[in-house]
Amino acid sequence: MNAMEWFIAGLLALGVFFYVAGTVGLLRFPDTHSRLHALTKADNLGLGFIAIAAGLHWGDGWIAGKLALVWLLTLFAAGMAAQLVARAALKAEGGE
Amino acid sequence: MSLAFDLALCALILGAAGLAVAGRNLFGSVVFYIVYGVLIALAWVSLGAADVALAEAAIGAGVTGVLLIGAWQGMKDAGGLEAEITKSLPVRVLAGLGAAALGALIGFAVLSLPGHDGLTGPVAENQPALDLGNPVTAVLLSFRAYDTLLETLVLTAALAAVWSLTPARFWGGIPGPKHTTRPDGVMASFGRLLPPLGVLVAVYLVWAGADQPGGAFQAGTVLAAVWILIVLAGLRDEPRLSSLILRLIVIAGPLVFLGAGLAGALAGLALGYPEGHARTLILIIEYALTLSIAATLALLIAGPARRAP
Amino acid sequence: MMADLFMLAALCVLISVAGALIRAWRGPGRADRMMSAQLIGSGGVGIAVLIAAARSEPAILDVALVLALLAAFAALAFVKTVTPKGAGDPEADEAETP
Numbered sequence: 001m002n003a004m005e006w007f008i009a010g011l012l013a014l015g016v017f018f019y020v021a022g023t024v025g026l027l028r029f030p031d032t033h034s035r036l037h038a039l040t041k042a043d044n045l046g047l048g049f050i051a052i053a054a055g056l057h058w059g060d061g062w063i064a065g066k067l068a069l070v071w072l073l074t075l076f077a078a079g080m081a082a083q084l085v086a087r088a089a090l091k092a093e094g095g096e
Numbered sequence: 097m098s099l100a101f102d103l104a105l106c107a108l109i110l111g112a113a114g115l116a117v118a119g120r121n122l123f124g125s126v127v128f129y130i131v132y133g134v135l136i137a138l139a140w141v142s143l144g145a146a147d148v149a150l151a152e153a154a155i156g157a158g159v160t161g162v163l164l165i166g167a168w169q170g171m172k173d174a175g176g177l178e179a180e181i182t183k184s185l186p187v188r189v190l191a192g193l194g195a196a197a198l199g200a201l202i203g204f205a206v207l208s209l210p211g212h213d214g215l216t217g218p219v220a221e222n223q224p225a226l227d228l229g230n231p232v233t234a235v236l237l238s239f240r241a242y243d244t245l246l247e248t249l250v251l252t253a254a255l256a257a258v259w260s261l262t263p264a265r266f267w268g269g270i271p272g273p274k275h276t277t278r279p280d281g282v283m284a285s286f287g288r289l290l291p292p293l294g295v296l297v298a299v300y301l302v303w304a305g306a307d308q309p310g311g312a313f314q315a316g317t318v319l320a321a322v323w324i325l326i327v328l329a330g331l332r333d334e335p336r337l338s339s340l341i342l343r344l345i346v347i348a349g350p351l352v353f354l355g356a357g358l359a360g361a362l363a364g365l366a367l368g369y370p371e372g373h374a375r376t377l378i379l380i381i382e383y384a385l386t387l388s389i390a391a392t393l394a395l396l397i398a399g400p401a402r403r404a405p
Numbered sequence: 406m407m408a409d410l411f412m413l414a415a416l417c418v419l420i421s422v423a424g425a426l427i428r429a430w431r432g433p434g435r436a437d438r439m440m441s442a443q444l445i446g447s448g449g450v451g452i453a454v455l456i457a458a459a460r461s462e463p464a465i466l467d468v469a470l471v472l473a474l475l476a477a478f479a480a481l482a483f484v485k486t487v488t489p490k491g492a493g494d495p496e497a498d499e500a501e502t503p
Contacts, residue, residue, distance in 0.1 A: 008407065012455075023421045054458035066470065080477055084484040098412055100416055115426065115429075124438050135449070153468050159475075161442075161479030173491075297474055301471075
């Protein structure tokens with residue numbers, strides 16, 4: 001393996017690490033609002049590293065742009081979902 | 097490594113399906129079904145069927161979730177969540193036997209399929225005549241076009257069936273409740289920002305569909321999702337179902353499709369394309385179908401009219 | 406070699422998101438269940454990207470794109486269920502909700 005391949009492997013390892021961290025957080029954090037942190041931050045960071053690794057492996061500008069779009073859309077969706085799910089969980093605790 | 101991935105994915109799919117059926121919590125079952133949709137999309141990815149994976153990603157992971165959560169909401173409003181839904185033992189045994197028999201039939205059908213290659217060879221031989229790069233589009237809109245034509249008519253018929261549930265006083269009215277959101281809130285902003293990207297992706301999918309994975313059904317589903325998002329975000333209300341324009345959009349795709357088939361009949365080949373014009377005609381049908389499928393799916397999810405026009 | 410590495414990462418992400426099923430089963434709240442569906446959705450985006458890279462198949466990237474685009478739809482429908490008739494906005498104050 002050359003230096004670039006080692007670098008890509010490192011990025012993949014980081015990506016997997018953050019996905020695992022997200023799952024561990026979702027399972028181990030004590031309440032809904034703490035678990036929201038694990039969900040919306042960790043796994044999106046994982047996807048970011050994976051997207052960079054895939055982009056470097058491919059080495060194509062158009063593909064890199066599409067990967068960036070995939071990542072931005074996920075970040076965007078997670079940000080929206082985090083805000084609203086937090087509110088929904090608050091209402092559910094108070095109202096039900 | 098691919099084999100290990102496929103085995104783990106199979107185990108997860110079976111697990112998610114089992115939990116969706118076995119769970120006592122109805123909302124939990126809805127969640128497992130959404131998860132099941134994501135996993136099935138990944139299974140099609142792993143099998144190399146990107147066309148099907150795209151459709152499953154849009155339907156299973158996107159639109160079905162909204163439909164099922166809406167159904168859950170309807171049951172809650174009707175007081176159906178508290179009702180006793182446990183059926184007697186004979187009913188459950190019969191249901192189990194029926195499901196097992198259906199499963200065995202499907203298994204038998206899959207096992208009795210002809211060898212590995214199936215129809216890949218004949219499709220590849222005849223594909224150049226159509227000037228299309230995507231073999232799936234060639235099969236769907238030419239070699240087996242009558243299947244696709246009937247499928248689009250099934251969708252239209254399903255919409256007619258849903259509309260027939262409308263109470264007389266709401267006929268031609270507006271489906272669903274009026275959605276309200278905080279004007280400057282997160283939900284309304286999301287509803288403003290995502291649709292342009294969604295429309296772009298839909299246009300890309302139907303454009304790419306001629307020569308790469310993509311096509312009318314995938315693009316139509318993404319457009320339907322954009323429509324539903326705009327309504328959920330409270331930016332636009334659902335249309336009146338008596339609207340002539342709306343009804344024209346719903347039947348435009350099947351009409352263009354039928355028209356092309358009948359024109360072929362006049363030229364001597366019923367449901368066929370005149371030589372040299374196949375690609376053009378197929379693209380026109382695809383674009384018309386995209387709009388019709390989008391409107392039909394979005395209206396199927398909106399359900400029958402629940403407010404007076 | 407690199408293809409195997411990408412598939413190994415896909416397998417690891419798959420096993421990782423499988424853990425989220427436990428949270429979907431246990432709950433306790435509906436928000437917790439919905440969150441595990443979200444986690445599996447974003448895991449699915451990652452896995453699709455990884456398989457696309459392993460096979461150098463750009464069409465699979467489109468699957469990741471559609472998954473990412475529609476990732477939040479179920480969550481959006483869910484948050485509306487805490488409001489009357491599922492037609493409101495959890496961000497709106499009680500007074501604003503008709």
